[in-house]
Amino acid sequence: MSSHMLRRPTMLIPAAPAPTGARLSVKSARAQSQLQLLRTRLLPGLLLLAFTAGCALTEPIARPDLDLPAQWAEAGGASAATAPVHDTWWQDFGSAPLDALVAEALATAPDLRIQAERVVQAELALRQAGASLLPGLDLSAGSGARNVDSNETNSTSLSLGASYELDLWGRIAAGVDASRASLAATRFDHDAARLSMSASVASTWFQALALQERLDIARQNLAIAERVLRVVQARYDNGAASALELSQQRATVLNQRKAIEPLEVQLRQTRSALAILLGRNPQADFPTDERLAALQVPVVDAGLPSELLLRRPDLAASEARLAAAAANIAAARAALLPGISLSAGAGVGSAALLSLADTTRTLSISASVLQKIFDGGRLRADVDIQRSRQRELLETHRRAILVALKEVEDALANATRDANQETAQREILTEAQRSLRLAELRYREGADSLLTVLDAQRTLFSAQDQLAQLRLARLSDAVNLYRALGGGWSRQEPI
Secondary structure, eight states: OOHHHHHHHHHHSOOOOOOHHHHHHHHHHHHHHHHHHHHHHHHHHHHHHHHHTTOOOOOOOOOOOOOOOSSOSSOOSOOTTOBOOOTTGGGGGOOHHHHHHHHHHHHHOHHHHHHHHHHHHHHHHHHHHHGGGSOEEEEEEEEEEEEETTEEEEEEEEEEEEEEEEOTTSHHHHHHHHHHHHHHHHHHHHHHHHHHHHHHHHHHHHHHHHHHHHHHHHHHHHHHHHHHHHHHHHHHHTTSSOHHHHHHHHHHHHHHHHTHHHHHHHHHHHHHHHHHHHTOOTTOOOOOOOOGGGSOOOOBOOOOGGGGGGTOHHHHHHHHHHHHHHHHHHHHHHTTSOEEEEEEEEEEEESSTTOOSSOEEEEEEEEEEEOOOOOTTHHHHHHHHHHHHHHHHHHHHHHHHHHHHHHHHHHHHHHHHHHHHHHHHHHHHHHHHHHHHHHHHHHHTTSSOHHHHHHHHHHHHHHHHHHHHHHHHHHHHHHHHHHHTTTTOOOOSOO
16 A cells, blocks of 8 residues: 555544634634724714714794783783782682682693693603614524525524714704703693683682572572562552552563573583583582672782793793794704714624524624705705794794783773772662662552562662672683783793
């Protein structure tokens, strides 16, 4: 056997594998070399991108140009008889049941709970928008086996990836600003809803008291009409009164009875409406021993018209939406510019199934630039849409300010008018009561006809009912003025 043939088998024997530690060190060194190369090439570009990151686009907040009056037409400034508006204004009426009802409404009213959930949603939306400013991390793992033409291959991998979009033009930050302004608007809406709820409870409660008082007046007037009917009946039996007089007084009694039922229906409906505001069953009971005359009608300091913009939560919400609109415009403008993203990844792989022994390591860093070349004008149209939305909100805000000024002026005018009307009506009521007493006395003595008594009854009934309605109007005027002035709410910081 030749020596050549003896050496051939040794050529088929593979070389002994290097130790695992040595193999890993080679791979690690190679990865570090690649990483150093990537750093050398990418670092200057990253520094440039970081420098240009301060070039974010901004959009000023649009505000209406209005010439506010220096004073209110009906009342300008505070006086010794007025009191400032505070956030528990309903206590100024001196009604313990009203205080309890408002406290219950603010705590349990379904409308306020709905508005509170909208605030929660806005807070979560802000958190969601802010997450876009942070890098994203992905972790993936996999293992599998593959058989192709009786050749089986196994693999196991584990990788970690990171991605980050450089907000060079402030698109993402503008989106966060828009979400923050929307959150502020939602919170202001919640404050406005609380004010509206307390005012609605107070107004509805006063309406219920007024209807109860008008119902009591109608029943008292029915008793008076029945008393006069007994007098007429006695005179008719004695031949001192005619059948016509008896019929006329009977008609008065029937009309008075007919006036009671509509008031009873209105009272039930008003109490049901109050129960719904509080989240109660429509058949819920309420205290009925309070009277309108026992309530105080507060005299409110309206302040200055220029202060109204800082005292009404609905105007603050409208202004916050203008801030959100400006941020949306900035985001839409930034979307027209190139976007730059960074990504990095690291992973290990193995040719074994469900095992990371004898792994191969990978490391990558990359940067990408994306510029929309053609989109059919979609991005540009989005900018125009946002600007149109801003103009719409600006006019809405302008109208809201004008309406708020009108509400205060109307509330002040109504308060002055109804106060004068109530004073005059009390004098009318005093004279009507006196006229009825004299008419009854003269009729008993035969000195006057029944027509005089009937006229005196109608005058008294009307005077009593009108006084109750005017008292309700004065209380409602005070509630409307509190509502128009913001109910003691104030904005502490600019939007």
